[in-house]
Amino acid sequence: MWTLQDAKNRFSAVVEAALAGQPQQVTRRGKPAVVVLSAADYARMQAAATAHRGSFAAHLRAFPAGGALPEDRPAVTPRDVAF
Incomplete structure (x- = not known):
């Protein structure tokens, strides 16, 4: 260590x-x-880090169609705020 x-x-x-x-x-x-x-070590580490990661576009396409929320998600109602 330096x-x-x-x-x-x-x-x-x-x-x-x-x-x-x-x-x-x-x-x-x-x-x-x-x-x-x-x-060379940096390139090897970067390749290993990105090997299992897909593109951001593929990540977005993996979301449920239409952006539907899961059925078990609790419903939340907004609270009244006085200004």
Whole structure:
């Protein structure tokens, strides 16, 4: 784990370690801030994250036809509000 100042001073070492397959954590004010990893690792993680996720349009098409609500949903009446 690197402090932000150390990571800035030794950025080449941070990048070399990330390219070697070791993600590098950087802290800012003592708290975890970022992780530096290789572009190949990032692409692999992003592909894995999106592999099981369909498109937003497919998600919307999966809703019930006509936007009908389930039968077991309780009916709610609005309350009177005085202005």
